[in-house]
Amino acid sequence: MKNNILKSVELIESNKVNQLIDNLNLYLKTHNQEDNSALISLISAIVGGLLVIIGQYAIECFKSKTENKKELSNIISELIRQRGLLKNLYRELAMYKTHSAYWWYSTLIETIPENIEINRQDHLKSQLNARIIEREIGEAIAHFFGLIAKYETILNKTFDFSESIDKISMLKYRPANEYNESQNYNKVRNEIIINDENELKEEYFKNLEEFDKIIVKLRAK
Numbered sequence: 314m315k316n317n318i319l320k321s322v323e324l325i326e327s328n329k330v331n332q333l334i335d336n337l338n339l340y341l342k343t344h345n346q347e348d349n350s351a352l353i354s355l356i357s358a359i360v361g362g363l364l365v366i367i368g369q370y371a372i373e374c375f376k377s378k379t380e381n382k383k384e385l386s387n388i389i390s391e392l393i394r395q396r397g398l399l400k401n402l403y404r405e406l407a408m409y410k411t412h413s414a415y416w417w418y419s420t421l422i423e424t425i426p427e428n429i430e431i432n433r434q435d436h437l438k439s440q441l442n443a444r445i446i447e448r449e450i451g452e453a454i455a456h457f458f459g460l461i462a463k464y465e466t467i468l469n470k471t472f473d474f475s476e477s478i479d480k481i482s483m484l485k486y487r488p489a490n491e492y493n494e495s496q497n498y499n500k501v502r503n504e505i506i507i508n509d510e511n512e513l514k515e516e517y518f519k520n521l522e523e524f525d526k527i528i529v530k531l532r533a534k
Contacts, residue, residue, distance in 0.1 A: 381467050388464045389532055395457045396524050402453060403517035406446045410489040411510040413439035418492035418501060447486065454481060457524065464531060472530065477523040484520050489513055 416436035423429045458478070465471050490509045492501050 399453050402450045407514035409439045409443040414489040415506050421494050480523045
């Protein structure tokens with residue numbers, strides 16, 4: 314398709330050049346110019362050169378527009394990918410925060426010193442992993458904002474995402490529910506912790522709503 318368009322532009326240029334030259338020849342002949350060959354050549358060269366420049370400009374504009382459209386499409390795809398990454402990170406964050414609370418609970422109810430230390434180490438590992446995930450979420454959000462800025466630069470247009478960006482910037486991550494020694498171990502391990510993790514995960518997923526609004530608005534342009 315692109316080659317056909319370029320050939321059409323070249324054909325239009327050729328036709329315009331020939332038409333203008335014929336018109337100039339007719340005009341000069343009807344006005345009885347004694348020596349018009351040099352003038353015809355000069356004007357024809359000027360007109361031909363201008364049409365070539367105009368044609369090249371049209372081709373470059375077409376190429377630039379096509380490349381920009383492809384780049385904008387790639388940015389949308391990357392925004393969607395970042396959204397998917399954030400969803401996975403929120404899922405992991407809910408898991409590590411809930412596990413951290415569970416391992417601390419296990420430390421409290423354990424009576425064997427060796428097992429207490431094992432549970433404590435698992436608690437610390439889950440805490441560390443949660444902090445790592447929170448940092449990765451921050452990096453993913455920053456990258457998401459950078460893609461928006463890149464999209465606006467290519468399109469040479471600014472979108473009003475201030476409300477969504479403010480909400481995203483203020484996002485908080487609720488800590489997991491805590492457990493105490495009075496709670497039944499089997500019920501906590503086999504029921505409560507599972508429900509709490511799912512509940513926390515769904516709450517974190519609500520953070521994606523503002524990202525979705527931005528993507529929908531950009532895709533509509």
